[in-house]
Amino acid sequence: MHELSMADAIVKTILDIAEKNDAEEIIEVTIELGKLTLLNPEQLKFMLEVISEDTLLDGAEFKMEIIPVEIECGSCNYTGSIDSDELDHFTPILSCPQCGERDLKVISGRECNIKQIKIEKRE
Amino acid sequence: MHKVAEIEVQHDIIIANKKLAKRNQRILDKADVFAIDVLGAIGSGKTSLIEVLIQRMNHKIGVIAGDVISKFDAGRFKKYNVPVVGLNTGKECHLDAHLVEHALEDLPLPAIDVLFIENVGNLICPVDFDLGSHLRMVVISVSEGDDTVEKHPLIFKDADVVVINKVDIADAVGADEEKMEADVLRLNPDVVVIKSSLKTGEGVENILQALEEYINESRLYIKESQR
Ligand SMILES: Nc1nc2c(ncn2[C@@H]2O[C@H](COP(=O)(O)OP(=O)(O)OP(=O)(O)O)[C@@H](O)[C@H]2O)c(=O)[nH]1
Numbered sequence A: 001m002h003e004l005s006m007a008d009a010i011v012k013t014i015l016d017i018a019e020k021n022d023a024e025e026i027i028e029v030t031i032e033l034g035k036l037t038l039l040n041p042e043q044l045k046f047m048l049e050v051i052s053e054d055t056l057l058d059g060a061e062f063k064m065e066i067i068p069v070e071i072e073c074g075s076c077n078y079t080g081s082i083d084s085d086e087l088d089h090f091t092p093i094l095s096c097p098q099c100g101e102r103d104l105k106v107i108s109g110r111e112c113n114i115k116q117i118k119i120e121k122r123e
Numbered sequence B: 001m002h003k004v005a006e007i008e009v010q011h012d013i014i015i016a017n018k019k020l021a022k023r024n025q026r027i028l029d030k031a032d033v034f035a036i037d038v039l040g041a042i043g044s045g046k047t048s049l050i051e052v053l054i055q056r057m058n059h060k061i062g063v064i065a066g067d068v069i070s071k072f073d074a075g076r077f078k079k080y081n082v083p084v085v086g087l088n089t090g091k092e093c094h095l096d097a098h099l100v101e102h103a104l105e106d107l108p109l110p111a112i113d114v115l116f117i118e119n120v121g122n123l124i125c126p127v128d129f130d131l132g133s134h135l136r137m138v139v140i141s142v143s144e145g146d147d148t149v150e151k152h153p154l155i156f157k158d159a160d161v162v163v164i165n166k167v168d169i170a171d172a173v174g175a176d177e178e179k180m181e182a183d184v185l186r187l188n189p190d191v192v193v194i195k196s197s198l199k200t201g202e203g204v205e206n207i208l209q210a211l212e213e214y215i216n217e218s219r220l221y222i223k224e225s226q227r
């Protein structure tokens, strides 16, 4: 899996934004992670902490918000969530809960979004 | 005095890659280059297929070869006297739009009609990373076992062409290529599925034909949108 390269991209982006905002410390980071990204939240968190060492992010708390899967079915027009507990993380075979169709449009569940950071800065 | 500030960031890594990919595609369109992302399992025959296509297609071909550690595949393509850029992805398990952007800088785009981008052999990680290509071709082979498609559905959902390769050894490895084809079509009814053997040449004509159709369609599209 590519937790390491994702963590790398996330840390670069956050440090860039923190610097632009004259942060002296980053306290907290909120990341939205879609259930379909094939990224393991625990593993990603661990990678983030490792890469953060000796940067402004050192010691920051990483909060992971898991985004459930929502789909749109072209066959029966069902729109809404899919019971994603049934999804095996490595083999998410999606099917419409209403009609069983497998050719679905994914509306959410694929994000890896840096939502918010909390920083400390000098006034 | 210190104060705590909350900053709304809203920066999605996957969407950021998509934007870069769009930019790559604009660069390719401007140079009239049709790009094909070739993905698939390790050892499924990606390099072998591109080698055959280089020899059979009546286009000026270029190749970007993504290898994890070596530049082995790039070396194979160079023998055909086509422009090749080898990308050493190192710890990366997939190519991303940023790596491809740099590779495009190193290629003589005006001298290329069709660009093959061989992704890292992997059915999982490349899925979320658009590169800016016009077509996604997934190459799997019977030797991965005939449950490969069921195990890795996402990569097939985004594919335009799926090649099920090495049918010459299907019996020997006890794999049912018809089942694999049916699995792909169930996940993605619009995809073109071709069963092939690069040993016997079976299916190669069909692959050529499918790619030419896509290339012609895109030519028409580009001409219209530039009008
Ligand atoms: N029997 C048989 N062997 C094949 C076929 N196509 C490719 N091979 C062999 O499969 C092996 C791997 O082929 P490659 O083309 O290197 O595969 P690849 O997908 O580029 O491999 P990686 O880049 O390492 O992931 C080679 O030994 C090929 O000769 C085929 O249709 N039938």
Ligand SMILES: [Mg+2]
Residues within 6 Å of the ligand: B046, B047, B048, B073, B118
């Ligand atoms: Mg190869």
Ligand SMILES: [Zn+2]
Residues within 6 Å of the ligand: A073, A074, A075, A076, A077, A078, A096, A097, A098, A099, A100, A101
């Ligand atoms: Zn449905």
